[in-house]
Amino acid sequence: MSLLFKQLRIHQVFGANTDVGKTILTSALVRASAAAQHKVFYLKPVSTGPMQDADDEHVKRYAGAHGGLVDAHCLYRFDEPLSPHLAAKMAAEKSGLQDAEVPSDSTFVAAVASHIRRSASSVTQKAHMYVETAGGVHSPTLSGTTQLDAYRPLFLPTILVGDSRLGGISSTIASYEALQLRGYAVDSILLFRDEYYRNWEYLTPYFAERGVRVDALDPPPPRDADEEKNFNLTEEYYTAVVPEAGGGLFEIVRHLDDCHARRLAELESMPARTLDTIWWPFVQHGLVKGPADVNVIDSAWGDYFTVFNGHTAPARATPASLLEPQLDGSASWWTQALGHAHPALTLAAARAAGRYGHVMFPQATHLPALKLAERLVKDGPGKGWAARAFISDNGSTGMEVALKMALRAYSVRHGDELAPGERKKMGVLGLKGSYHGDTIGAMDACEEGVYTCEWHDAKGFWFDPPTVAIRDGRTVISLPPSLAEDDRAGAMEADSLAWVYNVPGRLDTPLAERYRAFIRTTLQKLEARGGPPLGALVLEPLVMGAGGMLFVDPLFQRVLIDVVRSRGTARDPSSWSGMPVIFDEVFVGLYRIGMQSTAPLLGVAPDISVHAKILTGGLLPLAVTLASDAVFRAFEGESKATALLHGHSYTAHAVGCEVANETLDVVERLASGDAWTSAREAWGGSEGHAVGVWSFWDPAFLDVVSKASVVDDVMTLGTVLAIRLKDVDAGYQSHSAQTLLKSLNTSIASEEGTAAPGGAPFSIHFRTLGNLAYFMTSLNTPAATVRAVEDRIWAVLDRAGA
Template sequence: MAHLYPHLRLHQVFGANTDVGKTILTTALAIASAAVPRNPTAAPTWQTDDRGRVQPHSDGDRVHYVKPVSTGAATDADDLHIKRFSPSTDAKTLYQFKQAVSPHVAASGAGLTDGEVLRRISDHLHQCAATASASASPSSVAYLETAGGVHSPSPSGSSTAHLLRPLRLPTILIGDSLLGGISTTRAAYDALVLAGHDVQALLLFADAGRGLGNAEYLTKWGRDIGLPVWALSGPSGGDLWGLPPAKHASTAEDEQNMLAYYRGLVQGRGSERASADESPNGLVDAVRYLRKAHEDRLADLHSMASRTRESCWWPFTQHTLARTDGDVNVIDSAHGDFFSVYRSQKSKEGEGEDQAEEGSRLSAMLDGSASWWTQCLGHADAGLTMAAARAAGRYGHVLFPMSTNEPALRLTEGLLGVESQQKKKRTAMASPGKGWASRVFFSDDGSTGMEVALKMAIASSVQRYDPRSLTSQTAERVEPGRSAGHAGGRSREQEWTVLGLRGSYHGDTIGAMDACEGGIFNSAVEWYRGRGSWIEPPTVSIRDGEATVTVPQREEGQPWDEPGQTLTFGDISDVYDVEARLSSDLCATYRRQLRKWIEDLVVVQGKKFGALVLEPLVLGAGGMVFVDPLFQRCLVDVVRDSEDLFTLTDPPLRSARTPQPPRGEDDWRGLPVIFDEVFTGLYRLGFTTPASILGIRPDVSVLAKILTGGMVPMSVTLARSSIFDTFSQSDKKVDALLHGHSYTAHPIGCEVANDTLSRIERMRTGGAWSEEWQDWGAVSSSGSSTGEDEVNRPWSFWSKEATLAFSRHPKVESCMALGTVLVLYLREGNGRGGYSSTAGADMLKDLRDTQDGSFEFNIHARPLGNVVYLMSSLNTPVHVRRGAERALEKALSRM
């Protein structure tokens, strides 16, 4: 990951193109860094040796130079050029190939991978840092010179900009001073910024009277965008200053010409002699600026924790627990599955708190919660970044009512699985609404998406079951029964509520909160009114290596009329084979007790319901509770088969049923069923939608988080045509779904979502997960899932062997793995589990803060009481997942 050392300043040098003078200007930087004193008020003393080479200053930098890959004759290697003109520089080429070919061709031909090259660079920079730390010199600098242009290919065929992105070294861009150089320089800058690099300075050769105006233009452009520009030149022969002198036939004379040229680049020629577009002080000001930028970066990172504690209000956080700056994760950047986190060592005695300490650094930390369940392709993914930029450049944001835009329409058709009428085909993408949904409503996050779903569903129920539809004569007849104190009567105004599961969580907006039973997230909110009835669900886990279903204990207000029981299965796949389990005795028990529960709520208690709201398969924020899929299937079936109860217009007067017409195939029955798939949808659990496991389809579904790959916020609410028809039966605006957001269907989010869903589909059909399927027995040893077929057996990115081992660990009550999610339910010696437990937080603190090297990398995750979970992306490398499993095992052993 990104590198940062207090006493080693790092820079990567990119060129706007080939042959723009990267090696010349990097050599000049090396000379200047060693010769310019650290004291900003001290003037350089330009001493030279007997060959005319500028000598290092006693207060200058110790300089390192590294070239990752070089091709051609070793005698022409750039590191030899550096050593020739800056002998005090520690120069090294990591991979030298004799073939005079493009570096990526030589590297790939030798079998090198991007990962190997990156690790070699990282190791070398660590060595430079160790040397700097042990040196008597007050500071050092390392310049990493790239080959070719910004997007010159890496060994894998990617680009150099993307290869080096995990290191995220501060960048010096060498501009192009030749014809067309303005365009290539600006394009290179844009490409570097788009790839996530921090471009600190632009260097290029001054115009030297050629009339191109590159330096003048780029200096003004740099000033406009806040990018410092240095236009440099040196003596090119006689009184001429400009580009490097032509190579001389005499080696000795050629060397003298270059030495004079380097002195000119480094020292400049003063304001009286420099041209209007030329930096008069040469590289002196540039070196001092880069040093100051490094110091400012350290100081800024060092102060971010305290500044954040003083000004920001974190979600889901008790701020009194952030007692010190060390409790704050300062995330400098993120790439792939890792954060780059600033670590500040304890201050030395007498050292100011605002001063960056000697041991401060950046360290890699695994994003173990996938950044609140949003990541699926890794942080700063190049494809998603380009998609966002593409839409931003084309649209920015445009309004959506009575309008359309191409990204939004393409995403809508993709989610519904419909073909474009123009192209007769669509880009393959995950289509969770295929076969049942007819409309897509856009909003901005999962909670508001659920608000929309509740509005849709309850309005549909009201239209069908509202007692105000009684005739005036019937209303007059039943009026006495509505009077206060009347036997069997109740208030005329009856609240529409929802059915759901205990432990559910659907978001933090007021309506979504009210659709959940009171708990830690909502009970403390004075406005909260739990508008629903919730049932304790049977759960699934792996205990001591056995797949287990646990049925709840007897409890007042719950349907369970028998003591809690535990059932074991031969394999976890047997639990998720819902169709096979429909003929079981347990299924009959579920159906009987669910019908009894609903009947009591409606007939005896007089409740009125507008929707069934479910998180399919897993209750995420409720503690990563895996619900028995058979139970959820039975609950949906019973609700849909209980229209005779929901049609009661005046419970408990059972004779007041309203006859209902037959329901069409696309019509909702009983109650509209809402699937909250904000967390569980789009392959988070290994399937496009959990509906494929349950064997049923919802009437309304909400998707977010993975939808846009963790890049930008957006959610969608998918609905059946019968739900849409509720709001489209008149021309009156008041009958429409009056809900919306300023950024509804914003093109940037839609374009990112299109790219995300297409990438996921390519991974699924391209065999990217075949080894994981085989590990869990989801397919045969030679099988794969392609085209329209989808694996519908449980599988996980986490290894089955590790999961079973965790389930047998003495510190673990049970565990579970499905898709990207791995969950450990820790034992509580005092019997106190849930959110009041600190066991999970203690273990995760160990994973996050260990400095003794016992883990391959530290891990950041969010605790849920005594529940510890890790979440991968859909493309997390195998070695990272295995490393995380090993870290969990070590952390358990230390509890």
Template sequence: MLFGSSEGNCTSIEDCFIINSSRPLNAMAPVGAGLWRTLRAHQVYGANTDVGKTIVSTVLCNAIQRQKQRAAFLKPVSTGPLGDADDRHMKKYGAGTLTKCLYQFDEPVSPHIAAKQKTKTVPRDDALLAAIHKTLSQWARTELDFALVETAGGVHSPGPNGNSQADLYRPLRLPIVLVADSRLGGISSSISAYESLLVRGYDVQSVLLFRDDYYQNHDYLGGFFRKKSIPLVSLPAPPVKPSQSDADSLARDEEAMFSYYRQASQEDSVAQLLEEMKIKNVERIDRLAEMSSRAQDLIWYPFTQHHGMRPKDITVIDSAHDDFFQTYGTSPVDAAASELRPTFDGSASWWTQGLGHGNPDLSLSAAYAAGRYGHVMFAGAVHEPALTLADTLLKTLDNPRFAKVFYTDNGSTGMEVALKMGLRVACDRYGWDASKEQISILGLKGSYHGDTIGVMDCSDPSVYNQKVEWYRGRGHWFDFPLVKMVDGRWKVEVPAGLRQALGSDSEFESLGTIFDLDSRANSETSQLYKEYIRQTIQDLVKKQGMKFGALILEPVILGAGGMLFCDPLFQRCLTDVVRDHPDLFTSDAVAQTSDGSWSGLPVIFDEVFTGLYRLGRPTSASFLGVDPDIAVNAKLLTGGLIPLCTTVASQEIFETFLSPEKSDALLHGHSYTAHPVGCTVAVESIKTMNAMNENGTFDQYKTKWNKGAGAFPGKTGPEVWSVWSPDLLHDLSCAESVEGVFAIGTVLSVSLKDTQGGGYTSNAAKGLQQQLSAGSHKFNVHSRVLGNVLYLMSSVTSKTESLQELERLLRTALV
């Protein structure tokens, strides 16, 4: 039988209510991490089972009570008969400690085994966390001073749903009291438990264990933890349980335990430890309180105008887990509220988050590689992570042109490499000398490929580069039709200045039909696009004498330029024209005789933002039906954990750099090229996302969109879908203040009307950003704006409940 208690102590059947197995558990809001100024709350973990967690907890609570303070003890999950329950032991020996049990399974086995027999009544992990946080919050509003939340078994003992407790309780991130193991083998298990908690981002603040003069684990571990600046307290061993169960034996045992707790709770080391725990709680809050002011004094922020900036404008992040930051901010109306609040990471931390903050699988992969390699130099060498990643990436991208993987550290430098590759092969084929003549690129208006000087010149003049002294803007950038939903209808809007050349705006019945390029390829619109592109390039080359060395595109969405959703047909036509008409770029016969992988110009796809499932597919190139000659991936490459970038190219492009001369090589690199930690994490990230794509994780979203908003009518190709609901797009697109919206994959973009014309310097989206920042009682939202555009981005692992709450906030603000 499973008992649950929402109030009081789960110490008898009468004190508990039986959870109704026919009632579905409601979805819970994300919980904030636990940090209160009025309540010092800690979580008790054991290095193993049967190490005396409850005895240690009882000693600490007795000591608190002796200091004329009030203590509380919370057992989230307990198994076994009620008479042996840990909370009942605390109630008996805890000197007045308030006790509570949330879920009690009567089977004396691990919670996941007990729960397996009661599958209809197993508490969800988020429900369990919410109940813990609610209980602690209620205690913080009383006169309680100190609380312990005790786990079951060891650090990795499973919770009711089979998840390791170290992961289950991680969102709370309470400071840890680790009960070490004083038995044979306890040194190893205690250090292992500590490292397991450390790699998950816990703060182990204190260690306690029983003294044993034979094994002397307390002596060895004391030295170990002293080096970590973590205090260790050794307690006298508790009385041995009587072998007999008669009344006299039980009475003597009871008296012995009372005597033990009286003596142990009065030890000076215990009192000193509790004082240190108190000081650490205050110091942690004080550090958080002053961080924004110190940051303003010391830090120069990226993409930020500091003029008029105040400390309150800076978000203080204590930790992050899943899709949420834990941000500091006291409640003006509730002095006992938690100092930390869950804040949805609405920009996916500048588009990097794919598998959630604090992902334990990625963290362990990073720790393994750090321990195995640290970093090793890469030129002329190879290590397994780099080789495995290259192989995994090439298979995932599934582009028959690709053969070689070049490693860099971020998207901007990866694009620098791509640019060097593209310009070199074009100059080599066409016989150009870049030292004597200007070689330019073709692209789209609003493109952005990074802040390094070379790729900065690959973008048209904008707020990002116009005041950079070395900027020259070496290229031509096409204006293009935009995809958006307006008043409930999908539209392809043609810029006013191009309507004579490209035709009028078009409406489509679904987003899927916009991407049905096989059907659209023979349309009149396609012919207009191609003729406009061909004629423009011809005039630039023949009449203005321009030379072009590469076509560079951000497939589908131009991110930093303002979340510009380009008509995929236009990008397809641009690529086709460049490849099908090499005669546009030179009259030299050599241009017509290549039997290699590229024609006209090398095609470079910047998939730093849009690649690797950001838009719902392994590559954004697949939406266009184009295999580029060079592609760059970063952002989601490592799931949001560590910087890494790859530039992938064809064999023919690679061979252009082959020569007896060292100076003909691709002389580009970084000290941390292909660092093993990044490569190992990237392999784990890609494999995880590929598995999600194959095992049906995204089917719930595909089903919603295939009912009309995203289907390919009559087609069987890959779906176009989003984690954001079609109904939300329809409602927002009809809002009076909204100019247009779109969603694809994990991306949602809302363009707001601006009488001043919009653009990056617009403030039209600030009001919406502020409303999301205020949030609801469940959580608030950290978001970024690009002028009059506010965008939101989820991870591929985002929970449906969180997305639904975000959609509610958007509707409240706009509809």
């Protein structure tokens, strides 16, 4: 990941095109840095063409009188003067290797990062480094990936060499915008002063408005065929642009130094400034001891944050780099689907922002929203039952929309049966431990708990559900006291995890009948007792996240739905009966737990479902509430008052909808890819496996962790891993999981040597819910990364139990 050193200022040099003078201008910068008595490192990661034309050789040749301070290197050198991806492919073919043996992006970036770290470790005084890329910003690297994406994990401050030729204004601006779209910080733009096209005259004020400095330098003389004469002419040129008396190039070098110093100063100031102004969510500020407790995220890429450690260095050994990778072990509160800063999602956001900005949506349409609604209703989680999509801004809002839909549908059908005032008192039926968001209405759909507030008014009844986990290598269904028989321990060993999730095969079992009888009896008692009517069944299918990563026995949820629906008569076969059923799939939906929707596994479809988080790949907030036609018709009429009067200013904002469509495109490709197939096969299934439960976490790892002396139980589905620790004071307010696993926050390499992009050791950022720690991958997290995290977790648990 990104590297930052106090003593070594690094800049990466990109070109607006090929042959724009990157090497000439970079050589001038190297020479100016050396003339200012700084040690200078020059790195050309990839060089193609004859050795005599190599850029690193050019830098050495024209380093000038202070050449002893210059260290120039090339990492990958190819003889053919071609694009790096072709040159690497041809070299592999000549050696009898296959395309797959061309260095991957991760190998390539690790080599660059390793060279940078070695260079930094060799200096104690202020030094400079320039990393020169090849061709234009989108020229391919060895693997064929565009340079902007391949180098992005390093996130190095950038110098853009503009194009001084005809068309250069456009290519320079386009290159700058391409860099911006991927988050690069452009500190300087350099180009030659062409007196005919005069591009610098236009570009200087253009970029000044954007806070970027532009400098134009005289161009070098034409290359002379006589090598000795050419050397003398070129040396005279460098002497002129880097005079011993100082001048323009030295001012540019000072500007780059100032940019480096400002970045360091800002990062160092951020912890204290944060403690002065920010009110964090879900954080007890009274437990925050000082700046060292602030996690400063400088950037993010893929599965990793890049965090600043300069404010924590006094408490531990000072690392070589002030930035280090930290695995985003909670997928940033369950939002990340494709890793951070995914280029396709970023471009989708820019595409929609450029076309629409934001446009109001009532009685209007635009293509991103329409496409999203159609694919979710017809081909996505709503396939076969949903008729409409209501697009809002986040999961909590989406759930409030769902509650409005369900309660209105119930009151319209049962209006004649409701006593005066009962419509305003209707409640919901659900499960203990459920959580549907932090807005007041969503809170009211849950029982009293740690997430509720003074205004909270729990409206409904919540069953204590049976749960599933792996304990001491065995799959166990834990029954609450209300379902346990004869005061015996409420734990039943299951045949296997696959058996537990084979819901149709369990519907005729004695346990299913016990569930039915208990649910019917409970509902009958509630009716006999009187009180406000229940107008909706609200479920987090399979996994209740914020309530403690509770993996509910799917059979219980299926039987609950069946019993509720059997207590009423639908007006037509496609309509709801009993009460509308809401699936809150904000957390579990869209493959977070390995399936697009939980409905096929449960064997029943909801009447309303809510989707968010993964929907936009974690890039920005968006939620969609899907509803059946029967629910939609409950709002249809001649009066505006009977419409669904819910919305916000950014309803169906085009940027979010476009990003959601792009996310779903990428996810669908992943779902049929080799990585998912391999993970399914490890769990005894394949893409067409009937049961459909699997995980990215290894089954052997789950087995061994479940037997650890400090572990109560573990569970996994899809990307989610939950580890519950033994703790007599178990509960949300327990600190046991955070305390026992805190060493994961320390940056080390795994025992297998797996490291973050760039080859750096990494720490793990994870979240806890009392005595439970959970970890979560993205949908495209490499298997090697998952294995490395497993190694780290097991090492900590093993030490704790020793």
